[in-house]
Amino acid sequence: xxxxxxxxxxxxxxxxxxMTVAAVxxxxxxxxxMLGVMLDIGDRVNRELRGLxxxxxxxxxxxxxxxxxxxxxxxxxxxxxxxxxxxxxxxxSTFWQLxxxxxxPSLKAEAVLGGRxxxxxxxxxxxxxxxxxxxxxxxxxRTINTAWKVDGHWVDDRERNDxxxxxxxxxxxxxxxxxxxxxxxxxxxxxxxxxxxxxTGGEEEDRIFVRLEVLQRLVSRPGQVDAVQxxxxxxxxxxFARKDPARMTPAEFERWNCTPYISSIAHQIxxxxxxxxxxxxxxxxxxxxxxxxxxxxxxxxVALAALASAGLTVxxxxxxxxxxxxxxxxxxxxxxxxxxxxxxxxxxxxxIEGAAGGLIGSWAGLLLAEWVGRSVFQTSLEIPAMLGPLVxxxxxxxxxxxxxxxxxxxxxxxxAIMLRGGQA
Amino acid sequence: xxxxxxxxxxxxRKKRLLLAFSALAVAATLATALFSIYSDIERKMxxxxxxxxxxxxxxxxxxxxxxxxxxxxxxxxxxxxxxPFVYTVGHLDGQPVVVAGxxxxxxxxxxxYWHVEGTRAAGFGECLVGSxxxxxxxxxxxxxxxxxxxxxxxxxxxxxxxxxxAQVILPLAAAEQLAGLHDAASIVEVRADGERVIxxxxxxxxxxxxxxxxxxxxxxxxxxxVVLKIRGTLFLLTALILAITTLCVTGNFSALVLERSRExxxxxxxxxxxxxxAALFLSESLILGLASAVTGYGLGLLVAWxxxxxxxxxxxxxxxxxxxxxxxxxxxxxxxxxxxxxAGATLAAAARIWRIKTAxxxxxx
Numbered sequence: 001x002x003x004x005x006x007x008x009x010x011x012x013x014x015x016x017x018x019m020t021v022a023a024v025x026x027x028x029x030x031x032x033x034m035l036g037v038m039l040d041i042g043d044r045v046n047r048e049l050r051g052l053x054x055x056x057x058x059x060x061x062x063x064x065x066x067x068x069x070x071x072x073x074x075x076x077x078x079x080x081x082x083x084x085x086x087x088x089x090x091x092x093s094t095f096w097q098l099x100x101x102x103x104x105p106s107l108k109a110e111a112v113l114g115g116r117x118x119x120x121x122x123x124x125x126x127x128x129x130x131x132x133x134x135x136x137x138x139x140x141x142r143t144i145n146t147a148w149k150v151d152g153h154w155v156d157d158r159e160r161n162d163x164x165x166x167x168x169x170x171x172x173x174x175x176x177x178x179x180x181x182x183x184x185x186x187x188x189x190x191x192x193x194x195x196x197x198x199x200t201g202g203e204e205e206d207r208i209f210v211r212l213e214v215l216q217r218l219v220s221r222p223g224q225v226d227a228v229q230x231x232x233x234x235x236x237x238x239x240f241a242r243k244d245p246a247r248m249t250p251a252e253f254e255r256w257n258c259t260p261y262i263s264s265i266a267h268q269i270x271x272x273x274x275x276x277x278x279x280x281x282x283x284x285x286x287x288x289x290x291x292x293x294x295x296x297x298x299x300x301x302v303a304l305a306a307l308a309s310a311g312l313t314v315x316x317x318x319x320x321x322x323x324x325x326x327x328x329x330x331x332x333x334x335x336x337x338x339x340x341x342x343x344x345x346x347x348x349x350x351x352i353e354g355a356a357g358g359l360i361g362s363w364a365g366l367l368l369a370e371w372v373g374r375s376v377f378q379t380s381l382e383i384p385a386m387l388g389p390l391v392x393x394x395x396x397x398x399x400x401x402x403x404x405x406x407x408x409x410x411x412x413x414x415x416a417i418m419l420r421g422g423q424a
Numbered sequence: 425x426x427x428x429x430x431x432x433x434x435x436x437r438k439k440r441l442l443l444a445f446s447a448l449a450v451a452a453t454l455a456t457a458l459f460s461i462y463s464d465i466e467r468k469m470x471x472x473x474x475x476x477x478x479x480x481x482x483x484x485x486x487x488x489x490x491x492x493x494x495x496x497x498x499x500x501x502x503x504x505x506x507x508p509f510v511y512t513v514g515h516l517d518g519q520p521v522v523v524a525g526x527x528x529x530x531x532x533x534x535x536x537y538w539h540v541e542g543t544r545a546a547g548f549g550e551c552l553v554g555s556x557x558x559x560x561x562x563x564x565x566x567x568x569x570x571x572x573x574x575x576x577x578x579x580x581x582x583x584x585x586x587x588x589x590a591q592v593i594l595p596l597a598a599a600e601q602l603a604g605l606h607d608a609a610s611i612v613e614v615r616a617d618g619e620r621v622i623x624x625x626x627x628x629x630x631x632x633x634x635x636x637x638x639x640x641x642x643x644x645x646x647x648x649x650v651v652l653k654i655r656g657t658l659f660l661l662t663a664l665i666l667a668i669t670t671l672c673v674t675g676n677f678s679a680l681v682l683e684r685s686r687e688x689x690x691x692x693x694x695x696x697x698x699x700x701x702a703a704l705f706l707s708e709s710l711i712l713g714l715a716s717a718v719t720g721y722g723l724g725l726l727v728a729w730x731x732x733x734x735x736x737x738x739x740x741x742x743x744x745x746x747x748x749x750x751x752x753x754x755x756x757x758x759x760x761x762x763x764x765x766x767a768g769a770t771l772a773a774a775a776r777i778w779r780i781k782t783a784x785x786x787x788x789x
Contacts, residue, residue, distance in 0.1 A: 019675055026668045033664060037657060048653060051646035052476070057585060065560040066590045067520045069511045069610075075520050147641040172636055176486045201481060201640035281585035283537040287475040294472050294735055295654060298461070301731045302658075305457055306665060309450040313672060316447040323440055324683065368664055376656040 006348050016321070017353065023317040024357025025364065027310035028395045032365025032387060037372050038303040040381040042296045044373070046233045049292065050101050051147045054229035055285040056266055058083070058091075058103075058278045071119030071207055072110060082224035083276050085212070088139070091230065093132035094268040099233040099260045102143025105225040107215050111187045111208070114177045120187065120208045122215025125155045125168075141209070144231040145200070152181025152196030155211065162213040167192040172205035188218045230269065230278070234262045236289030262289075311398045314357070318350055318402030322410065329410045330418035339411050346407055347400055354399030358392035365391065429704060440683075444676050445716050451669040452720020452762055453727060458662040459754040460728035466655050468736045470618040473647040477534045478613035479621050480504070480644075482628065483636040490608035491635050496530065498631050502624055504616040507531035508609030510599040514592065515572040521557060523571060524591045525599020534613050538588065541565065542580030546595055551576035554589040574598045618647050670765055677709055677769035685777050698778060705770050713766030717759040724758070 010017050060081040067074040083105070091103050107122035124140035131137045142154060155166045167187065169179055174197045177185070184191045187208065198204060216222050235241075241261040245253060257264050262285045266278035280286075332342050366383060373381035410418070482495045491508070499506035507530035514523035528545035538544065542565045546552050551571070553563055558581045563569060567578050571592055582588050600606065616624040621644050629637040681688075684705075691701050 019679065023672055023675055026672050030665055030668050034661065037661060041657060045650055045653065048650050049646060051642060051649060053642045065519065065521065065556060067513060067522055068587070068590070069513070069522055074513045074522075145642065147645040149641060172483060172638070175636070199638075199641065201638040201644075202642070205483070205636075205638060279585045279589075282539055283477060283584060283586060285585070286537050286539075287473070290475060291469075291472050291650065294469070297735045298465075298731065299657075301734060302458065302461065302661070305454060305727055305731070306661075309454045312450045313447055316443045316450075320440065320443050320679070323443070372657060372660045372664070375660060376653050 021357045024314050025361035027313040028358045028361025028391050029365040031307050031310040032362045032391045033368040034303040034306040036369030036383040038299040044377045049288050050231050052284045054144050054231050056230035058228040058276045085223045085225050090272040096265050101231045103139050103230045104141045104144050105228045108226045109219045122212040125157045128158045149199040150196045155195045162217050165192045168196045168209045170205035170207045171199040232265050235260050236293045314398040315402035318399045319406050322403045322406040326410050330415040333415040350399045350403040354396040358395030362388040362391040448716035449719040452717050453723040456721050456724020456758050457727040462658045462662050469651045475536045476643045479640050480614040482612040485634045485636045491612050493607045495612045499614045504614050505533050506614045509611050511610045512603035522591045524593045525596045527596045539583040540580045546579045550579045552580040552582050552593040554591045555583040556589040573602050673765045674769040678773040681773035688777050709766045709770040713763045717762040721755050
């Protein structure tokens with residue numbers, strides 16, 4: 001009987017019900033789309049910000065003070081301080097391995113080119129290697145410095161080859177020497193083929209980059225690396241992050257260690273590579289946090305505003321439908337339905353409409369969020385699966401809440417007055 | 425008479441209209457707030473990127489060792505922030521150390537990312553030291569350091585994670601003297617407004633033919649990229665929400681008219697002309713639309729202001745006109761759209777009723 005009432009009511013006025021459901025669906029779609037985009041935009045932007053380059057610099061623990069201007073060292077480098085190349089994959093074995101988007105080792109040396117002392121760096125450009133968990137991973141300059149421009153080609157060093165005499169020159173250096181891609185330059189008395197010219201704007205413009213294993217062989221430092229640039233996705237630093245880990249309680253340390261702050265990632269890298277020091281590059285790390293914080297905050301507030309208005313919309317639509325049906329309520333009461341019965345009937349109906357609208361809306365909203373992600377970031381967003389059900393639940397709650405007040409008023413009014421056309 | 429009918433109709437359906445009004449006002453609020461935020465999100469985001477420091481560097485050109493200080497004046501003339509830096513090797517306790525020099529007044533805005541213990545600028549006879557230098561020589565704030573040729577008192581200890589950590593940073597004049605330079609720098613860093621950075625680089629390169637003017641791709645390109653994406657996201661979301669809101673408003677107005685089909689039937693039966701009925705309903709809808717647009721506009725600006733103040737407190741300080749996120753010019757589009765939708769939806773719904781015979785409406789079918 002109860003069910004028949006509800007289904008009949010929906011069947012009788014399909015047009016009006018469709019409009020109600022559509023309104024709820026629109027509200028839910030707005031809420032879902034906004035939330036979906038809001039929840040993932042931080043990660044997307046974080047990845048875009050990695051274009052700024054490394055935010056951590058790992059160097060060998062040195063007893064001496066580096067005296068270096070533009071890559072040229074003004075004091076003989078002590079060869080005792082180095083990071084063993086074989087240990088590098090350990091960077092990817094820390095707790096935050098998934099947050100580390102790339103790392104690039106380099107070995108520093110100098111050579112004479114065109115009558116001038118020029119810094120030479122032995123690097124991985126894009127090296128494929130086996131990680132500590134056995135999976136293949138990529139590391140090297142290209143995993144970190146995505147904004148660098150290349151005239152010519154990158155050196156292809158996926159496989160180790162210490163006989164391949166290939167080099168890439170910084171733009172300023174190439175202009176000074178008049179070197180173009182495909183030319184040959186003499187380094188350490190050997191002919192290197194210039195594969196490409198790098199435009200970065202920074203100090204790298206005055207450098208020569210060669211394969212790490214080649215430089216190791218030429219300067220007799222096999223298996224050694226001086227520094228590793230690391231790019232990591234981090235959580236913006238807050239007051240808690242700036243506390244000294246040495247003075248934390250075990251519980252605080254646990255929390256600090258399990259949050260991807262730049263300082264805790266640095267701490268874990270130092271634990272994995274005891275011969276090294278990891279320092280945040282504040283120019284990148286600090287601002288990253290600030291920019292990200294702004295974007296997250298903005299999107300959160302915009303989403304809250306959209307959520308509030310979606311909720312209000314659903315609420316007012318449901319209130320309207322109840323007000324319109326004041327006569328119906330009066331007739332039910334006049335024919336002997338208890339207040340409880342009327343409330344149950346209307347609540348069931350409103351909840352069904354809310355659920356239907358919420359389902360359609362959250363589905364449409366997910367599609368819309370997906371569309372926004374694809375059009376702006378060219379990748380699909382990662383939206384938590386819980387979002388859909390949550391929005392449906394919220395739609396049902398907002399619907400019932402909207403219907404509640406006018407229903408109570410209608411029930412309180414004398415059916416006779418209501419039927420005469422009085423106002424609910 | 426006409427207005428009396430309108431007034432009575434509003435009064436009689438107070439509650440129903442209030443609900444419609446609030447739904448519309450909420451829609452207008454959201455539209456205003458999003459429009460406001462979207463219209464200057466780009467400027468705001470770019471301000472946030474100022475913290476990254478320079479996006480252009482002027483390095484010595486082919487065959488040169490230094491950049492003339494005139495480059496700083498030229499960049500400032502073009503409306504950018506610019507600061508000269510000098511690097512040389514000095515001696516401290518018989519050990520070599522990198523000595524940098526800069527014009528602290530100019531370099532301040534470019535070095536926001538330095539973590540400094542003490543003050544960020546040093547005057548004559550004073551200096552800042554990098555944290556690695558401080559640790560290596562066991563130096564403390566306020567201590568005198570005997571840099572050969574330029575002894576100074578430490579005013580600040582700098583941690584940047586970059587080369588500054590291993591430098592002693594002096595005022596420009598002192599470092600120039602130590603390096604044997606006159607009116608020249610090793611490098612000039614320039615911060616141009618993000619949207620003008622490409623044009624400014626070209627202008628500087630033209631004005632300074634002897635120097636190598638380079639765009640710092642990591643900073644400039646990432647800024648452009650992120651700003652573009654955030655703007656794109658907000659644009660799509662704003663468009664999406666506007667479209668959905670418009671649909672919602674349309675439905676609301678149609679419902680307002682359709683509910684009253686019986687009334688229209690009676691008006692027709694007692695001989696009211698179609699035009700007159702349309703005018704009646706239209707004026708009602710327009711009043712409702714206008715009221716909700718004005719309310720929504722006010723509330724929307726408030727929301728935008730609140731969000732702007734919450735998220736971008738720096739923008740007001742940075743001298744951005746309009747302060748924090750309020751854009752008054754969005755009223756016309758918001759009101760225009762609301763009114764157009766109100767009129768359109770009302771007329772469309774009314775037209776549907778007209779097509780039906782009066783008797784059928786009154787019979788309630």
